[in-house]
Amino acid sequence: MFNSLFFKILYNIIHGIFTVLEGIFDLLERIIHGFVDFCHEFCTAHRINYLKCELEKGNKLPKHLTVLLVKEKPSYKDLSNIVLWCIKHHIIYLSFYDPTESLHQHKLEKELNGKLKPDDHVIWHNSSDITYRNGFSGRKVHVKILKQEDGRASVVNLTKSLSSTVRTKDISVEDIDRGLFKYFQFPDPELGLVCGKSLNFCAYPPWQMRLTEFLCIKSHYRLSYRTFLEQLYRYSKCEQRKGI
Amino acid sequence: MPWIGESSLTVFQKFCLNILKCGPMPRHIAFIMDGNRRYAKKKHVEQSKGHSKGFDKLADCLRWCLELGIKEATVYAFSIENFKRSKQEVDTLMELARDKFEKLFEEEEEIMKNGICIRVIGNLSLLPTDIRKLIAKAMILTQNNQNAILNVAFAYTSRDEITHSVKTIVKAINDEKIQRDDISEDLISQCLFTSLSPNPDLLIRTSGEWQYIW
Numbered sequence: 001m002f003n004s005l006f007f008k009i010l011y012n013i014i015h016g017i018f019t020v021l022e023g024i025f026d027l028l029e030r031i032i033h034g035f036v037d038f039c040h041e042f043c044t045a046h047r048i049n050y051l052k053c054e055l056e057k058g059n060k061l062p063k064h065l066t067v068l069l070v071k072e073k074p075s076y077k078d079l080s081n082i083v084l085w086c087i088k089h090h091i092i093y094l095s096f097y098d099p100t101e102s103l104h105q106h107k108l109e110k111e112l113n114g115k116l117k118p119d120d121h122v123i124w125h126n127s128s129d130i131t132y133r134n135g136f137s138g139r140k141v142h143v144k145i146l147k148q149e150d151g152r153a154s155v156v157n158l159t160k161s162l163s164s165t166v167r168t169k170d171i172s173v174e175d176i177d178r179g180l181f182k183y184f185q186f187p188d189p190e191l192g193l194v195c196g197k198s199l200n201f202c203a204y205p206p207w208q209m210r211l212t213e214f215l216c217i218k219s220h221y222r223l224s225y226r227t228f229l230e231q232l233y234r235y236s237k238c239e240q241r242k243g244i
Numbered sequence: 245m246p247w248i249g250e251s252s253l254t255v256f257q258k259f260c261l262n263i264l265k266c267g268p269m270p271r272h273i274a275f276i277m278d279g280n281r282r283y284a285k286k287k288h289v290e291q292s293k294g295h296s297k298g299f300d301k302l303a304d305c306l307r308w309c310l311e312l313g314i315k316e317a318t319v320y321a322f323s324i325e326n327f328k329r330s331k332q333e334v335d336t337l338m339e340l341a342r343d344k345f346e347k348l349f350e351e352e353e354e355i356m357k358n359g360i361c362i363r364v365i366g367n368l369s370l371l372p373t374d375i376r377k378l379i380a381k382a383m384i385l386t387q388n389n390q391n392a393i394l395n396v397a398f399a400y401t402s403r404d405e406i407t408h409s410v411k412t413i414v415k416a417i418n419d420e421k422i423q424r425d426d427i428s429e430d431l432i433s434q435c436l437f438t439s440l441s442p443n444p445d446l447l448i449r450t451s452g453e454w455q456y457i458w
Contacts, residue, residue, distance in 0.1 A: 003262075011266035152429045159410050159427050163417040171414060173407045210402055 033222075044226045051229040055089070058236040062190035064093035066146070066212070067220065068204060070196045074103040076111040078220050083112060085228050086141045087120050093186045097146040099202040105145060125185055144186060151205030154183040180207050191235045193217050213238050248307050248351075248358060261311060270445035272316040273309060277302060279450050292336045298450075299344060305448075310358065310392055316441055318395040324367060324404055338372060341398070345378040352385065359391025365437035366400035367408070395441060409435035 036044070055061065065086060067079075079096065086094045096103055105126050112122060119138030126145050158179045162171060184205065192214040194200070199214055215231050217223060253261070277298050284294025302319060309317045322341070327334060348355065348362070355362075364379045371379075379398070412435045416422045422431075433439060 004266075007262045008266045011263045014263065015267065152432070155406065155410070155432060156427055156429055159413055159432065160424055162410065163414045163424055163427065166414060171407060171411050173403050176403070176407050176410060206402060207406060 044224075048226055048229060051226070051233050055229065055232055055236060058233075060236040061089060061232065062091060062235060064095065064187050064189040064191075065091050066095045066097055066189035066192045066204075068097045068192055068194045068202065068214075069100070069103065069220065070194060070200055070202050071100060072195045072220060073100070074098070074108075075221050076107050078223050079103075079108055080111040080115060081223065081225070082220070082228065083108075083122060083141060083143060084115060084120075085225060087116075087122075087139050089232065090139070091141065093142045093144075093189075095144045095146050095186060095189065097202075097204055099148045101147055103145050108143075142186065146205065148203055150184065151203055151207075154180055154205070155207065157183070176207070184208060188212070191215070191231070193220075193231055195220050248303060248310065248354065248360065251307060251311065253311065265313065269312065270314060272318065272442050272444045272446075273314055274318040274320070274444040274447045275302065275305060276320045276447070276449040291333060292340065295337060295340055299340065301450075306394065314392075316393040316395070318397065318438070318441070318444060320397045320400065322366075322398045322400070324370065324399055324401045327370065327399075338375065342375055342378065345375065345382055348378075348382050349385075355386060356389065359389040360386060361389040361391075361393045362386045362396065363393065363440075364396045364398050365405070366398045367404050368399060370399045393441070395438065400437075405437055406432075408437070409433075 067082060074096075083094060105124060109122075109124070116122065121138060121140040123140055123142045124144070125142055155176075158176065162175075162179065184207075188208045188210070189212045192204075192209070192212045194214050194216050195218070196216065197218060199216060201209070201214075213235055215234060217227060217231065280294040280298035281291055282294075283297060284291050287294075306317055322337060326337070362382050364383060368376050368379065409432050413422070413427060413431060417424060417427075
């Protein structure tokens with residue numbers, strides 16, 4: 001009894017100290033970030049050039065980049081930046097996973113208006129209107145907002161449709177892959193940027209995430225071009241053996 | 245090296261453990277064993293040695309889980325994709341599995357004393373018959389143990405597991421055991437190999453890479 005009380009007190013003291021220290025470090029980091037932003041031009045231009053160079057040389061970019069907002073409310077300005085950077089770096093598919101369902105396509109479209117160059121096109125995959133997907137000249141990016149129901153619920157729907165059409169029990173992994181692709185429309189993401197201090201997937205579509213390289217960005221708020229490039233660079237250096 | 249490592253905590257570690265236990269603890273931890281071959285390469289030893297060292301470290305982890313009072317651990321030991329490796333390496337890994345499952349019965353007393361239930365999940369039909377027999381024997385031996393649960397994912401991939409679940413449900417509908425409207429996320433979960441386990445609270449992947457589910 002006395003023993004457990006003693007440990008409890010110690011736990012609370014250590015926990016308290018840690019929380020305070022964490023707060024201080026966060027504050028320091030923000031100050032440093034603010035400072036870096038301030039002399040952005042001078043400090044980061046060199047690094048950005050280096051990263052661009054390396055990315056072009058390395059030639060390994062994700063075809064589909066997915067951003068997991070986790071619990072963050074969307075900042076349309078920062079999300080539109082991500083869209084523009086994807087166009088710039090020829091990332092063809094971009095998805096935002098928004099489990100809190102607070103991201104609205106029309107607001108992001110509005111934010112993008114005026115920022116897009118005349119030859120750049122954003123092709124939205126959320127609207128039921130699918131006639132406009134082909135026939136664009138110039139650079140383009142396909143964008144989709146993913147909700148929680150795009151994951152497990154689509155497996156449920158697929159099972160339902162299989163149960164009424166398939167009579168045999170020979171359902172293969174490929175059948176399900178093909179079936180789910182009709183709902184998902186995008187190839188499996190190669191790179192996932194997770195907003196938050198730790199990797200938390202919040203029920204991300206389980207079928208599609210098996211080979212995704214997840215990297216933590218603390219937040220998408222004020223995400224800088226440099227940070228974005230750093231993540232692409234990290235991805236380009238990853239060795240994927242796919243179990244072999 | 246036994247399945248559950250020897251307790252070798254120092255007095256200070258035990259002290260820290262008691263403090264840690266006052267906070268929130270995960271109920272279920274999952275491990276992805278990766279980097280065994282890179283370890284072997286780095287240390288200039290044979291690949292098989294890397295794999296067996298990896299197993300030893302795992303045994304340590306399981307002992308720590310027991311000491312921390314964590315009820316359930318899942319270990320991703322062998323993926324279906326791993327069958328694509330060279331025949332020699334697959335054979336070595338199968339031999340290691342054979343050896344470890346045989347050892348399990350030598351440690352029967354210790355495992356039963358600790359009340360450890362062992363469940364092997366995966367597409368076991370892909371494995372050699374003798375290993376399947378050993379697995380079945382181990383699972384039956386420990387099935388009533390309730391103190392701690394060890395899931396071993398062997399010849400496993402998440403896609404294979406989901407497919408298995410969908411197949412089970414479609415078959416049940418074809419056999420008219422359930423209705424189409426009964427299909428739900430819960431039902432799919434209940435048909436997974438891991439239906440008896442709560443979702444893992446923590447996932448540990450050794451080797452510093454970041455992809456998760458294979």
